[in-house]
Amino acid sequence: MRSYTPLLALVADLICVLVFVVVGKTDHATGLGPAEVAATAWPFLAALALGWVVTLAWRSPGRIWPTGVLVWAVTVAGAMPLRLLSGEGAPASFVVVTALFLAATMLGWRAVALLVSRRKRQTTV
Template structure:
């Protein structure tokens, strides 16, 4: 379970870091953390809601539920924590987090299928 948690947190932190660097607002790690905070809160809620610890690397339904909660709650909480909300930001957020949160799960799923039955 913990490797999956780390992968998800790294995806959210990468999203925040890339976004702040691209907009020249990565003034400190604290700023990156503030940008990431609402999405990390959404990620945690997604893990609980999906009971992701049961099969964390499963793209469906676990990955989709975690992704949806991360995006929806992150975007919902962002204005409450002082961040803005534009449609273009919401679209980029959804796409980036889909590519990363679902991407590593799809790769793990493919790797699991390619292992011989005796190694599973």
């Protein structure tokens, strides 16, 4: 494994969360200034950091199972109570959309990376 792989994987997960936040803020026209984005993003970013720590994701950051699934689950499950504590809502529809979007992106980039690495191995054999 290359030494920069965990950093790239973390950045990919961060981008997934930030894209989710920006798309949501755009759809709901709630402001895209740095303060508005940060106020919405922090529960997800904190939960993502927790997910990385509890799963030791840096050891195998590109694996879909268990790393990707567990980081995704902790991110979604951890962000919801933090949103509620900060005065934001977390209705069931929001939780479903959050879970689906983050699953598609956080697991999706890992699936693409896996396919690319397999293809590279096949062409070098």
